Amino acid sequence: MKSLPSENRSATKESEGQAEGLTGDTIAIRGGRPLVGRVDVKGAKNLATKAMVAALLGESVSVLRDVPNISDVQVVRSLLEVHGVRVEDGDEPGSLVLDPSDAKSAHFEEIDAHAGSSRIPILFCGPLLHLLGQAFIPDLGGCRIGDRPINFHLDALRRFGAVVEKQPSGIRLSAPDGLHGANIELPYPSVGATEQVLLTAVRAKGTTELRNAAIEPEIMDLIGVLQKMGAIISYEPNRVIFIEGVDTLTGYDHRSIFDRNEAASWACAALATDGDIFVGGARQQDMLTFLNVFRKAGGAFDIEESGIRFYRGGPLKPVVVETDVHPGFMTDWQQPLIVALTQAHGTSVVHETVYENRFGFTDALVKMGADIVVHPDGLEGEYRRVPRRALEQAAVITGPTPLHGADIVVPDLRGGYSHVIAALAADGESVVRNVGIIRRGYENLFDKLQALGADFDVIG
Known part of the structure; x- marks a missing residue:
């Protein structure tokens, strides 16, 4: 070679x-x-990218370890940086230090340019709505393996109280009255939609009950990340997850599955x-x-x-x-x-x-x-x-x-x-x-x- x-x-x-x-x-x-x-x-792509997004929810610095050097991680890093999150390499190979203290809104053109074909921007919605009161989703891509509708995500966000506005360049979301807990049953145990609910519910007012949730090991690891941050999450063997919203979350130190x-x-x-x-x-x-x-x-x-x-x-x-x-x-x-x-x-x-x-x-x-x-x-x-x-x-x-x-x-x-x-x-x-x-x-x-x-x- x-x-x-x-x-x-x-x-x-x-x-x-x-x-x-x-x-x-x-x-x-x-x-x-x-x-x-x-x-x-190294760490799972399907955990590392979501744990990076979770860092937006904390009021202090997070450290994620065993992060794979793959382009999806680079895309999320870029998206975090355009939203004002400082992302630096950590003290060991494959670790990232994420500081959200200067998080801010980003223009849709910046989001679109850095997202490329990634579908990860949809998971920024809950944390950004909590942090800034608004979020924007450009047209989403991803691998061409079939229809991957975002209606599960949008329906769940509406249940939390988000206002969804479709625009020519994408979808704008706002939460004029804040986000509140909700009772949600997914039509299918979608991994992405389950992640969306978790990332949104942890800081929503009240309790969220999620039925027909995905229970992949990466989901359980994300729950572990959120619990380290101060979230209160429990789950039952019948695909039911309960999330009690809290007022504040801290950063985390976590090694990816x-x-x-x-x-x-x-x-x-x-x-x-x-x-x-x-x-x-x-x-x-x-x-x-x-x-x-x-x-x-x-x-x-x-x-x-x-x-x-x-x-x-x-x-x-x-x-x-x-x-x-x-x-x-x-x-x-x-x-x-x-x-x-x-x-x-x-x-x-x-x-x-x-x-x-x-x-x-x-x-x-x-x-x-x-x-x-x-x-x-x-x-x-x-x-x-x-x-x-x-x-x-x-x-x-x-x-x-x-x-x-x-x-x-x-x-x-x-x-x-x-x-x-x-x-x-x-x-x-x-x-x-x-x-x-x-x-x-x-x-x-x-x-x-x-x-x-x-x-x-x-x-x-």
Whole structure:
């Protein structure tokens, strides 16, 4: 491998690239080589970015540790800075010090310029309404994996007393009478909407009862962050969360939960390439569902105190998977798993029930020789455990099929990572374009691939 560039890009460049839909980097990958070695995962993207937003709620400095060096974090850092929050590197690698004492309103053009394609500005609404009495949301982007409506967020904010005004450039919110507690039941246990309620309710007057809440480990970690700040939050096993509003919150000092998505991605890379990867920082408790499916598919793993080793335990086997909210099988885990399932002996079925357009990445796999048929209306089955949704799809993967090199354009974060792994598992050379988008969720991707013995060049 040669021409390895620095992966520490400025937030401005990252956000500009995302806004244009062209995040850069084309790599040539020569596949057929097992990935072997160790990678370490830091804090979860889905916690770190939300904990950074939570710092707006405190009246003193916050310290967040194990923050991954990814573009989504850079986007949130930029958004905080345009709102007057001072963000500096902390006293240990991967730590941030966030001081909200000079927080202020930001012009919508600044927000839009720094947000790029990120959807994170929606979560600024509650804290900014408490702090400044107003907030603005530009047109929102994110990975093109299906409809991700913000109506759950806006409906919840209205229940708290926010006034929502739609404008040509976005949505302006105000709270002329302040925010008050509310009884909210989500139509679906949305992670983003649950985060919205938590970040808004902790300083609202009165008590908030949230039903049908998401309970992902990252949500529990965010609750831990807010409790450190002085929030009063309790939850019941039936997806009900109670938040008693408080008048003031302080800063926090918190170490992020590890990134389950990245850990599972490297595990699937070991499975797909017949490799042997130790993922430092991975924890068994938060990956139980994934580990069960990994083992059923022919994978093996060794649990150690400092991480988990992933490798093949024999021939790969077909599996049936239904994605679902936690504690089910995460939707972000199915893309890299499907790459490995192209090499399983038999027919696998993956039911995607969370997003309605998350199998677009399989087109490139078919181009590389995979036998994958996508059923746009899903599939029935007596074995189904997850309630069917009108939006769901199913992918039927028949293997094993040899994969060969191809010219691929990365469409989104998780699908893009899966394309890279497919290229590493394939015979011959692949050219993978728009790889920069993968840095939204994978820290130091090129460095980690190099450490695992991947054979690739950065060519553009």
